[in-house]
Amino acid sequence: xxxxxxxxxxxxxxxxxxxxxxxxxxxxxxxxxxxxxxxxxxxxxxxxxxxxxxxxxxxxxxxxxxxxxxxxxxxxxxxxxxxxxxxxxxxxxxxxxxxxxxxxxxxxxxxxxxxxxxxxxxxxxxxxxxxxxxxxxxxxxxxxxxxxxxxxxxxxxxxxxxxxxxxxxxxxxxxxxxxxxxxxxxxxxxxxxxxxxxxxxxxxxxxxxxxxxxxxxxxxxxxxxxxxxxxxxxxxxxxxxxxxxxxxxxxxxxxxxxxxxxxxxxxxxxxxxxxxxxxxxxxxxxxxxxxxxxxxxxxxxx
Ligand SMILES: Nc1ncnc2c1ncn2[C@@H]1O[C@H](COP(=O)(O)OP(=O)(O)OP(=O)(O)O)[C@@H](O)[C@H]1O
Numbered sequence: 001x002x003x004x005x006x007x008x009x010x011x012x013x014x015x016x017x018x019x020x021x022x023x024x025x026x027x028x029x030x031x032x033x034x035x036x037x038x039x040x041x042x043x044x045x046x047x048x049x050x051x052x053x054x055x056x057x058x059x060x061x062x063x064x065x066x067x068x069x070x071x072x073x074x075x076x077x078x079x080x081x082x083x084x085x086x087x088x089x090x091x092x093x094x095x096x097x098x099x100x101x102x103x104x105x106x107x108x109x110x111x112x113x114x115x116x117x118x119x120x121x122x123x124x125x126x127x128x129x130x131x132x133x134x135x136x137x138x139x140x141x142x143x144x145x146x147x148x149x150x151x152x153x154x155x156x157x158x159x160x161x162x163x164x165x166x167x168x169x170x171x172x173x174x175x176x177x178x179x180x181x182x183x184x185x186x187x188x189x190x191x192x193x194x195x196x197x198x199x200x201x202x203x204x205x206x207x208x209x210x211x212x213x214x215x216x217x218x219x220x221x222x223x224x225x226x227x228x229x230x231x232x233x234x235x236x237x238x239x240x241x242x243x244x245x246x247x248x249x250x251x252x253x254x255x256x257x258x259x260x261x262x263x264x265x266x267x268x269x270x271x272x273x274x275x276x277x278x279x280x281x282x283x284x285x286x287x288x289x290x291x292x293x294x295x296x297x298x299x300x301x302x
Contacts (some may be wrong), residue, residue, distance in 0.1 A: 003029055004030050004031055005031070005064070005065065005185075006027070006029045006030060006031045006033070006066060006153065006154045006184075006185025007027070007029040007052060007063070007065055007154065007187070007249070008066070009025065009027050009028070009029065009048075009051075009061065009062075009063045009064075010061055010062045010063075011024050011025075011028055011060060011061040012024070012026065012048070012060070012061035012062075012063060013017075013025070013058065013059050013061055014044075014047055014049060014051065014056065014058050014060075014209075015059045018183045020209055021047045021209050022047055022048060022051075022058070022206075022209045023210050023211050024061075024210070024211070025044070025048065025206065025209070025210070025211045026061075026063075026203075027211070028156075028209070029183065029185045029187060030154065031178070031183045031184070031185050032181070032182075032183045032184070032185070032199050033185055033186070033201045033202060034176065034180060034185075034186040034187075034188060034200045034202060035185075035186070035188070035198060035200065035202045036188055036189075036190065036196050036200045036202070036203040036204070036208070036284075037187055037188065037189045037204050037206070037294075038160075038189075038191075038193070038203055038204065038205045038230070038288055039205060040207065040208035041204040042208075043208065043209065044205055044206050045158075045189045045206060046189070047160065047209075048206070048259070049083075049156050049189065050284075051063055052065055052187070053081060053083060053156065054073070057071070058100075060081055063173040065079060065081065065154060066079050066153050067155055075151070077106075077107055077108070079153070079154070080152045080153045080154070081150075081153070081154045081156065082147035082148050082150060082152030082154070082155040082156070083157075083159055083228060084143050084147040084155075084158060085143075085158050086157075086158040086162070086189075088139065088140070088146075088238050089145035090131055090139075090143075091131070091132055091144070092130060092131040092132040093131070093132065094130065095127060095128050095129055095130055095131070096113065096118065096123050096126055096127045096128075096129065096131060096134065096138075096142050097127040097128060098147070100114045100117065100142065100145060100149065104149055105144075105148050106148045107149055109149045109150055109196075111148060114149070117145040117148070117149065118145070120145075121141045121144070122141070122230070122294045123138065123141060123142060123145070126138060126300065127288070128239075132264075135163045136160070136163050136164065137164055137168040138163065139170070140160070140161075140163075140168070140172070141171075141172075144160065144175065148175070148179065150167045150193075152179070152184055152214040153183070153184055153185065153186075154184065154185045155184055155186045155187070156181060156187050157176075157184070157186065157187070157188045157189070158189045158191075158225070159189060159190055159191070159192075160172055160176075160188060161192060162190075162191075162192065163188070166237070166276075169192075169195055173199045174270065176199065188200070191289055193283070193284045193285040194283065194284070194285060196284070197217070197283060197285075200206045200217070201216060202214065202215060202216050202272070203216075203217065203220060203284070205220075205291050207292060210290045212292070212294075212295050214292040217284065217287070220291075221281060222258060222286060224282070224287055224290045224291065225257065226286060226287060226290055227255040227257050227282070227283035228255075228256045228257055228261065228279055228280065228281050229251075229253040229254070229255060229256075230253055230256055230264070230277055230279055231252065231253045231254075231266065231277065231278050231280070231281045232274050232276060232278070235252065235253070235254070235277075236249075236252070238268070238272045238274055241252075242267060242270065242271055242272050244267055244271075245267060245268070245272075248260060248264055256279075264273075265281060
């Protein structure tokens with residue numbers, strides 16, 4: 001396997017008692033790359049995460065994680081994989097430090113690493129308090145610290161920022177960025193599309209166990225054909241004066257695709273002398289809804 005890959009999943013299918021939870025899903029995540037794993041409830045995201053963790057063996061297909069097939073491993077903790085489950089719940093009578101120390105012992109991680117993470121995650125002041133006194137943000141920081149105890153080369157995060165305030169969310173994404181810089185591959189399952197948009201390199205969109213779309217945001221935008229919007233003050237009057245713009249004008253904006261973009265920009269700037277304008281690319285949420293609606297239409301036809 002390519003040593004630059006954190007994950008290579010080929011033609012993964014999984015059935016639960018005859019029910020198809022995943023069907024022929026393939027993707028790759030490079031080391032130092034973050035992939036968003038997206039899909040409605042029941043799309044198969046958790047099933048895929050369990051397969052990557054080695055908790056489930058896929059009915060079909062091959063998964064190579066950090067260069068290894070799970071069946072080759074003598075022990076699961078041979079691979080440095082970090083995992084933050086959704087709604088992380090620890091025994092709440094233990095203190096933050098006791099919880100991290102417990103996982104450190106399981107993962108054979110040294111005590112100084114526990115102290116280092118407590119400090120790094122700003123939990124020193126609360127390390128000797130029982131977990132039940134922690135806020136949601138503090139619990140999530142502790143959960144994240146638990147996930148990266150082993151200095152993971154692959155990090156799997158299930159809804160890492162749900163219920164967190166913007167500062168706490170940004171803190172976690174900052175940490176994810178640091179890990180990426182160190183070459184860690186990251187997979188994030190989330191429904192918070194606007195939050196993750198600027199923090200990912202690639203996305204995989206699942207629907208009912210099938211891969212609907214995958215690629216970088218630029219590729220997903222390009223393949224969707226969704227248009228970039230150009231807006232400007234008094235745009236309607238500029239369009240009235242320059243009839244060549246009329247074909248692109250809809251919903252108070254010029255709607256630009258990859259082919260027309262440079263030509264229209266030229267018209268706007270050199271013919272109309274308009275320089276005060278904004279370009280808005282389709283957001284991840286728009287791209288996601290586009291692929292979901294395409295899928296519904298395909299299913300309705302078939
Ligand atoms: N152990 C199981 N036995 C039977 N069916 C299961 C099992 N685990 C999951 N499923 C089914 O497989 C499908 C995919 O479930 P999965 O939990 O992977 O979805 P998900 O995308 O993670 O959903 P969510 O966003 O709600 O967490 C669902 O229809 C679910 O009911």
